[in-house]
Amino acid sequence: MVTIVDYGVGNIGSILNMIDKVGGRAKATGQLDELLAADKILLPGVGSFDNAMARLSSLGLVDVLKQRASEGATVFGICLGMQLLAESSEEGQLKGLGLIPGRVRRFSFDGENRNLRIPHMGWNRVAAAREHALCRRLDEARFYFVHSYYFDCADPADVLLRTSYGNSFASGVNRENIVGVQFHPEKSHRFGMQLLSNFLEL
Template sequence: MEDSEAIAVVDYGAGNIGSVLNMIRKAGGRGFAASRSEDLAASSKIILPGVGSFDNAMSRLSALRFVEPLKDHARAGRPLFGICLGMQLLSDASEEGGLEGLGLIPGEVRRFDFDGESIGLKVPHMGWNGVTPAKEHLLCRGLESDARFYFVHSYFYDTQNPADALFYTEYGQRFASGVHRGNVMGVQFHPEKSHRFGMQLLKNFIEL
């Protein structure tokens, strides 16, 4: 088990663990792949990455007994940060599947509902796009006004309370590309693939 100041990156077979750990290191932090539920109990910060489908990810978290430790970590007031699908798992549910999410930030995950072909856009939303902070937060510190991040997703987080949006992005519609409530936060884009902008964001998380 690593020291408690190292960031636990949840390793449940549904995320870019190596890339996230590498970017944490470049940003000046320490991280480790948490493959056992007990690894989360002593960790001061957790990152929940994710790629793939909502139900598959929730099934894997459940099978590996990560669900309750993640909720306990959030209830204890310690920082929890979801990335891409990992952010969507913070929600109550998703149109992509039938399982419940972690229910840490009220809202549902929905598929983009615009006619992309008529406006020259494709789903999934893939590539670089800008983000606009929805409110002041330490996670936004030092981000340039032209900061761009790398996205790959077909679903977006529809927060129940607009005050829970952390970033907004335009892609056929305005959607919350980041969410935040208390010590729980997440981003739809991939900071580990977003060069200096992603490094600044992860540096901000490390310094929370």
């Protein structure tokens, strides 16, 4: 059972549908007791970093997520949800969850890349930086992105997936039982289905 964090910030309906399509079971909840009992937690997110962290804090979910992460539950952040795993963001002033050391930074391009548009939007290739169960059967994978900020890991060993947009950036992160992806698997057709299938097997 995948427990999706429902805190009013995220594309929950599409994620529920995609998990169902690949044969998984999922429920969305903001109830503390349900999240405290969850072994596989999916943290979605769209919009601004501070707004999302403020919502999590107001609902009492920050401490719950940190507790379950420390207890070994799998926590999977998607898009802004991945950025919330960081310690902080250039987009706002609030602290992140701090589950993976690093800071979220805004894309900045110069030289031959100065005309690249921000946000990075559309389909792009994703390559595994190292072996991990989440990356199985994803050779030559392409995923759908919409973002202006990227996760700058403090430890390069925490980078799981890489994508090139002007420069190479971390499109997936992982430390122990914490994982995250910058793209939208629920909008990425067969590649997204494969990635969510892999997540179900973690």
